[in-house]
Amino acid sequence: MNAVISVSQVKKGFRGCDALRGVNLEVPPGVVFALLGENGAGKTTLIRILTGFLEADSGEAQILGMDCRAQSLEIRRRIGYVSDAPALYDWMTPERIGWFTASFYPPGFQARYEQLLRQFEVPAGRKIRHMSKGQRAKVALALAVAHEPDLLILDEPTSGLDPLVRRQFLESMVDRAATGRTVLLSSHQIDEVERVADWIAIMRDGVITLVEPLQELKEATQQVLISLTDPLVEFPMPNGRILNQTANGRQRQLVVHRLDPDSLQVLRNTSGVQNVEIRTPTLEEIFIACTRGDSQPIPAEASTGT
Incomplete structure (x- = not known):
């Protein structure tokens, strides 16, 4: 596809x-495609290029088959976008x-928008300047999806919102994906x-270091805990993509993507290796390994969701 x-x-x-x-x-x-990164990683810059508010220095970017530089106006008609601080006319x-x-937008926008306001329980008749951040976020989301866009882009949309509003945002993303539409979060x-x-x-630092289906990523990534008889013992690194490695005395900890089981057995049989334990890291631990460790950008041909 x-x-x-x-x-x-x-x-x-x-x-x-x-x-x-x-x-x-x-x-x-x-x-629902999540773009994760620390503040300053380049996420918002990439989104601004995708939405046509910023031009790339080089390279190509397309949305729905349209060029983000040459067809930015049509792209903005076809997508929905919500930022962490939506710009709304607060006197309205x-x-x-x-x-x-x-x-x-085409006919039907107003009716769907008002239906969403009722669904999100937005107070009627109150000016936007007198609304909470969560209520303003609901208005922005309703405006972004009332024209039924094929793609919804959300840039840190739940930042600073209360748990109930965050839950509503998350549920709306899942609902949209279930209808065949795409969400970039x-x-x-x-x-x-x-x-x-x-x-x-x-x-991380302006590059994509890892991209994969969430379930596959969790299944394909392991944390390898190595106990040595002496801190100076040298041992063969297991085959796989080492996302991060740390040392603490006689203990070594590796986060490895697509670990080769045969190389793990070689490691266990190495003189001076006392014990090797494998555990499944959380997504947060994988994220930290990719953003704080030695993880390198993935090759261009692997940076794909197709």
Whole structure:
């Protein structure tokens, strides 16, 4: 199936900063695709390029088969977008801003928007300036999805929201993916992402370091705990992609993606290796390994969700 989002070798620099250093990514249709990364990893810069608010220095980016540079206006008509601080006319009521926005979309927008307001229990008649952050977020989400976009992009949408509103946001993402639409969720809230995401991409210092279906990622990543008889004992590294390694006295800890079982047996038989234990890391531990360890960018041909 054709990718909803396709990014190839996208680079973007600012004065004294390389925000994106060759991003490769493909997002399949009908999934909740989570883009994880610490603040400053480049997530928002990438999203601004995808939505046409920023031009890449080089590389190619497409959404729904359209070029993000040349067809940005049409892309913005076809997608929904919610940021962590939505820009709304705060002197309007939710009903008024819906009426205003409906003029940019085909018939049916207003009715669906008002239905969403009722579903989200947004107070009627209250001006947006007098609303809580959670209520404003609900208005922004209703505006973003009332035209039934094939792609919804959320950039840290639950930041600072109370647990009930965050839950409503998460449930709406799952509901949209169930209807065959796609959600791109940018976040650093690991526990929330783990509840809703089908795919995970981890971003670090302007590159994608790992991208895989969530369940497959959890099954294919192991934490290897090695006990040595002496801290200076040398041992063969197990085959697989070493995401991170740490040392503490006679203990070594490795986070390995796609660990080779045969090399693990060689490690166990090595002189000076006292014990080797395998455990399954949490998504948070995998994320930390990718963002704090020695993990390198994945090859361009592997940065795909198709």
